[in-house]
Amino acid sequence: MDELLLRSLVPGVLGILVRRGADFAAAEDAVQDALVEAVRVRPAGQPRDPKGRLVTVAWRRFLDAARSDAARRRREDLVDEEPAPGPVSAVDDTLRLYFLCAHPSLTPSSAVALTLRAVGGLTTRQIARAYLVPEATMALGVPPAEGWGRISRAKRTVSGVRFDRPGDVATVLRVLYLVFNEGYSGDVDLAAEAVRLTRQLAAVIDHPEVAGLLALMLLHHARRPARTAPDGSLVPLAEQDRGLWDTGAIAEGVGILQAALARDRLGEFQAQAAVAALHADAPTAEETDWVQIVEWYDELVRLTGSPAARLNARGC
Structure with a gap:
C-alpha cells in the first residue's frame, strides 16, 4: 500500500483498537507492527478495504502480544475471541487521538513526538532523523537524555487515560505549531507534515x-x-x-x-x-x-x- 495512504489511516486504526479495549501503548505498538507488515508484504493490487486490512493485522498483533505476556492475563476476557471480519467502524477517532497526544502531563517535546508517531504515522526512525538525534534516543532514551526516550515515556504517561472531559483545543494547536516550527531536517518535512495534520484536524473539528x-x-x-x-x-x-x-x-x-x-x-x-x-x-x-x-x-x-x-x- 502507498506509504502516504498508510500514514493517513493510522489515527482511525489506532482509535479502533483503543475502543476495543487495548491500552494506548499496546495499541500503538500493534499499529506500528501492522504498518511495517503492510510495507514489507506488498500485495499485487490495492486492497479493497485498506483500513480494514490494517485493523485486522494490528488487532492480531495486539492479541499475540497480550496472550504472550503473563502480566496481562487480566485481559483474557478481552482477547478470547477475535472480532469477525467485516467492514470497520466509520467512527473517526482522529480528534480523540490529538487530545491524547497533547495531554497536559506530557512535555512539549514528548507531545510533538507522540503526535508525529500516533497521528502522523511516522516511524521512530523518521522522527529521530527529523530531530537529528539517534533512533535509540528517541525510542528508548540514552542517559542523560531525559531518562527515557520521548516516545516510550509519552506512551507510558498516557496509558489508561480516560476521556471523560472535553480536551483542550489550545494545547492541541500549540503542539501542531511546535511541529511546524521544528524545521525541515531529515527525510520527513515536519513543516509539510504539520500542515497535513492540521488539515486533518480541521476536517474533524x-x-x-x-x-x-x-x-x-x-x-x-x-x-x-x-x-x-x-x-x-x-x-x-x-x-x-x-x-x-x-x-x-x-x-x-x-x-x-x-x-x-x-x-x-x-x-x-x-x-x-x-x-x-x-x-x-x-x-x-x-x-x-x-x-x-x-x-x-x-x-x-x-x-x-x-x-x-x-x-x-x-x-x-
Missing part, C-alpha cells in the same frame, strides 16, 4: 482557531522557496524574491483566514495569520500595509500579553 492555525501555516509555508539563499543562509523577508512565493497556498490561506475571522471569535493564531496575510499581499516590502500590521500586533498583545508581539508592534 469546527473551530476558528484551528482554521487560523492552518491559514498561518499555509501563508508561512508559501514563502519557503524564497527563505534561503543558495548557500543555505536565511534571506530576510524584505529581500526575498516574491516571485518564488507559492501564490496558490497564499490564496488558500487567505480564504481560510477570512472565513475564520467572519465568525468573530478572534484568537492568537488568527491574528498571527492576519499579519502573515498582509505581508503576503504586498507586492513589495515598501508597499506593506504597516498600519494594519501594527493594529494586528496590538490585538496579539491584547490576546496573549506576549512581549514578542509588543516588540514587533514597536518595530513596525
Whole structure:
C-alpha cells in the first residue's frame, strides 16, 4: 500500500483498537507492527478495504502480544475471541487521538513526538532523523537524555487515560505549531507534515482557531522557496524574491483566514495569520500595509500579553 495512504489511516486504526479495549501503548505498538507488515508484504493490487486490512493485522498483533505476556492475563476476557471480519467502524477517532497526544502531563517535546508517531504515522526512525538525534534516543532514551526516550515515556504517561472531559483545543494547536516550527531536517518535512495534520484536524473539528492555525501555516509555508539563499543562509523577508512565493497556498490561506475571522471569535493564531496575510499581499516590502500590521500586533498583545508581539508592534 502507498506509504502516504498508510500514514493517513493510522489515527482511525489506532482509535479502533483503543475502543476495543487495548491500552494506548499496546495499541500503538500493534499499529506500528501492522504498518511495517503492510510495507514489507506488498500485495499485487490495492486492497479493497485498506483500513480494514490494517485493523485486522494490528488487532492480531495486539492479541499475540497480550496472550504472550503473563502480566496481562487480566485481559483474557478481552482477547478470547477475535472480532469477525467485516467492514470497520466509520467512527473517526482522529480528534480523540490529538487530545491524547497533547495531554497536559506530557512535555512539549514528548507531545510533538507522540503526535508525529500516533497521528502522523511516522516511524521512530523518521522522527529521530527529523530531530537529528539517534533512533535509540528517541525510542528508548540514552542517559542523560531525559531518562527515557520521548516516545516510550509519552506512551507510558498516557496509558489508561480516560476521556471523560472535553480536551483542550489550545494545547492541541500549540503542539501542531511546535511541529511546524521544528524545521525541515531529515527525510520527513515536519513543516509539510504539520500542515497535513492540521488539515486533518480541521476536517474533524469546527473551530476558528484551528482554521487560523492552518491559514498561518499555509501563508508561512508559501514563502519557503524564497527563505534561503543558495548557500543555505536565511534571506530576510524584505529581500526575498516574491516571485518564488507559492501564490496558490497564499490564496488558500487567505480564504481560510477570512472565513475564520467572519465568525468573530478572534484568537492568537488568527491574528498571527492576519499579519502573515498582509505581508503576503504586498507586492513589495515598501508597499506593506504597516498600519494594519501594527493594529494586528496590538490585538496579539491584547490576546496573549506576549512581549514578542509588543516588540514587533514597536518595530513596525
